[in-house]
Amino acid sequence: MDQKINVRRIAAHEATHCVEALADVLIDCVEGGASVSFMLPLPRERAQAFWRDVAQSVMRGERALLVAEDSTGRIVGTVQMILAQPDNQPHRADVAKMLVRRELRRRGIARRLMDAVDILARDEGKTVLVLDTVTGSAAARLYEQAGWQRAGDVPKYALMPDGEFCSTTFYYKHL
Template identity: 45%
Template sequence: MRVRRVGSAELHARVETLADLLMDTVDGGASVGFLAPLDHPTALAWWRERAEGVAAGRLAVWVAEDGGHRVLGTVGLDFPGRPNGVHRAEVVKLMVHRDARGRGLGRTLLAAAEESAASTGITLLHLDTETESPAERFYDAAGWTRAGVVPDYAAAPDGVLRPTSIYYKRLADTPPTS
């Protein structure tokens, strides 16, 4: 298994396999912003839009591949691009294919994003995830802090509104100066 950051050209070249990963994630019940069933054209279009964000420097994307270069997981960092937020980024779309779960791939992807963020001066990461989901337990175990819960924040893939937990993680021992 190999985890690496990809640029916009490679992301464009890999949209088919990335779309398959997104569809598998949604079909598996993960709340990543889409309702089930997610169709292939919608998944392709979503990934093509992400390539534009990567090209503009607003988004960083990592992929996890098996030996045959099949994408089994991905994670992104979304940079706010505002002067008062250059110290933070949002972890977005941490996805692991159902066939690859339970092998530490999610933790490896998250660590890659955290390490890269810290190396570029990011001191605070944040994310949201469905409350009481396996993802929430994952972030708890990875040392993230739950800041609170927003009721009825997002619809799960089945269309039912669910609460969302907001998490953060400081990447530096020293809090940012005001």
């Protein structure tokens, strides 16, 4: 079943209204083993607090929040672009928390989100993007297919949600 997916930027005034739906996506991904800064079990309150902080950052103009919505308007994926950078790096942005609900993976949603990141970065005047992900993961393959360049790996950089160490690969993309 191929659903219509709409990718869009969340406006500052609507960011807080997305907290519950974004918490659902985050919890689903962490429960599925995604190493995205959270450990198991991930209490709903912790996920909500994270997204409330993101919403505040969106409202301050420090970051952009993109979502992928299905035909019913349910948020099924998301990615962030951290726009606020040091004074000597106004041309750069960090890409973070690229998440897609497990039951909808391998349908091109993550690729659409990453394509939207490229467009948004250009619109924001950003010419260098950076991100990191678990070494050898499906996300790493996606980024490489989308034209990201591998900068290097750091062994034991982070923990998987179950507490096991994982290596992290850093990527960059010039636009």
